[in-house]
Amino acid sequence: MSDLTTDADAVTPPAAPDFSPALTNEEGIAQATALFHEAFDSDPDGVWYAPGRVNIIGEHTDYNGGLALPIALPHRAFLALRRRDDRTVRLISPQTREAVDVLDLDAIGPKGTPGEIPQWASYIAGVAWALERDGLGPLPGFDAALVSCVPLGAGLSSSAALECATSVALDEIAGLALAGPADAPADAGRARLVTSCVRAENEMAGAPTGGMDQSASLRCRAGHALELDCRDGEVVHVPFDLAAEGLALLVIDTRAEHSLADGQYGARRSACERAAEILGVELLADIAPECLEEALAALRERGGEEAEVLVARTRHVVTEIARTVELVSLLSDGRPLTGEKLTKVGQLMDASHESLRVDYEVTCPELDVAVEAVRAAGAHGARMTGGGFGGSAIALVDADRVDDAARAVVAAYGREGFALPAFLDAVPSAPAGRARG
Numbered sequence: 001m002s003d004l005t006t007d008a009d010a011v012t013p014p015a016a017p018d019f020s021p022a023l024t025n026e027e028g029i030a031q032a033t034a035l036f037h038e039a040f041d042s043d044p045d046g047v048w049y050a051p052g053r054v055n056i057i058g059e060h061t062d063y064n065g066g067l068a069l070p071i072a073l074p075h076r077a078f079l080a081l082r083r084r085d086d087r088t089v090r091l092i093s094p095q096t097r098e099a100v101d102v103l104d105l106d107a108i109g110p111k112g113t114p115g116e117i118p119q120w121a122s123y124i125a126g127v128a129w130a131l132e133r134d135g136l137g138p139l140p141g142f143d144a145a146l147v148s149c150v151p152l153g154a155g156l157s158s159s160a161a162l163e164c165a166t167s168v169a170l171d172e173i174a175g176l177a178l179a180g181p182a183d184a185p186a187d188a189g190r191a192r193l194v195t196s197c198v199r200a201e202n203e204m205a206g207a208p209t210g211g212m213d214q215s216a217s218l219r220c221r222a223g224h225a226l227e228l229d230c231r232d233g234e235v236v237h238v239p240f241d242l243a244a245e246g247l248a249l250l251v252i253d254t255r256a257e258h259s260l261a262d263g264q265y266g267a268r269r270s271a272c273e274r275a276a277e278i279l280g281v282e283l284l285a286d287i288a289p290e291c292l293e294e295a296l297a298a299l300r301e302r303g304g305e306e307a308e309v310l311v312a313r314t315r316h317v318v319t320e321i322a323r324t325v326e327l328v329s330l331l332s333d334g335r336p337l338t339g340e341k342l343t344k345v346g347q348l349m350d351a352s353h354e355s356l357r358v359d360y361e362v363t364c365p366e367l368d369v370a371v372e373a374v375r376a377a378g379a380h381g382a383r384m385t386g387g388g389f390g391g392s393a394i395a396l397v398d399a400d401r402v403d404d405a406a407r408a409v410v411a412a413y414g415r416e417g418f419a420l421p422a423f424l425d426a427v428p429s430a431p432a433g434r435a436r437g
């Protein structure tokens, strides 16, 4: 029994943490190919994959023109795909095993129009549609079988993994030659694919998200985090080889469902737009940290009834961008991630969570309890990640303390009466590419 266990736990021992394993290339190829055979009775041309992502810091900064710092997860969507000679698309996933979705590339269209297609199919067929709208067509039809180990709806971008796997597959079978291989990626070409994947998500799936998820899935590097400037799409690869530093990044999937999330996301976005308008700037990222107090005073004066809300939202955005800049500069200094530097990185993650909890008000009890529990279990830093109101939290922990930290969360969830969380080990991994066994 670990030293984290309390008397109450001794009566009912907490369940062992449930870690979601990542599929290896061999497993992904074998499973996607087997499903392809079963559904289409032929061999695919190949298997392509794309990872989910987790954001280290820089939350709710993308639509404010700020910085984000995602890594690609080892958890990926694998897509076995075969080119067709017509304009038909046939899709299968274990979730839709009984029925193959049969679509016509000339008839499909955005959500809310007569061409609307099933949600999950819009993340795959929708990419072909978007690539054609972006001037990269005409594309051939295709048959595709999907096997993904990115948890659905956990804030880890299972949707972008589908889009990005499709984009690199179509890039190759249609001879677009934009992406380059995963170990020698062509970044400018991948940035073009990002644009079409975002279009698929926004228009075909009807989800008004920014480009962080797709950029991470297509443009990250193994052993690195991706500093993404959300204003202009510029990226810098920041060293983040956790295993080499004896560290690990634990992802806690809270499995909390909060139905208000969509409206709340929109409300945060529009508060930021109103604050920017009052302050006479295009985006809140235009406010330098040294001008923050002056900006907050102006909002108090001119923000009317909602002044205090605008103050709090603006304070989060400006301080979060500053924290991201500071964390990137710490990670880029070439020194080992130990001692004071590690303490500082952890403090920045903790401060990000506090800002999201108090000023941005996008956490929930499940996220707060997870973060407090891992901190008490010795995490160097912990925070919610993604949009909030559920989804996942992350914790930077010593590699040999991952299991203890996860057990501490399970025990805390037991005490609170929350549903059991799930866990992932987030090794900074390679971007989308063709899977080779």
Ligand code: ADP
Pocket: 093, 094, 095, 119, 120, 121, 123, 146, 147, 148, 151, 152, 153, 154, 155, 156, 157, 158, 159, 160, 162, 207
């Ligand atoms: P997130 O991207 O955070 O996981 P989203 O709501 O954006 O959450 O995307 C989840 C959706 O993506 C699912 O509802 C489904 O439509 C689609 N999806 C993701 N993975 C799969 C899969 N393996 N099979 C079928 N659909 C999937």
Ligand code: MG
Pocket: 157, 158, 159, 160, 213
């Ligand atoms: Mg998504």
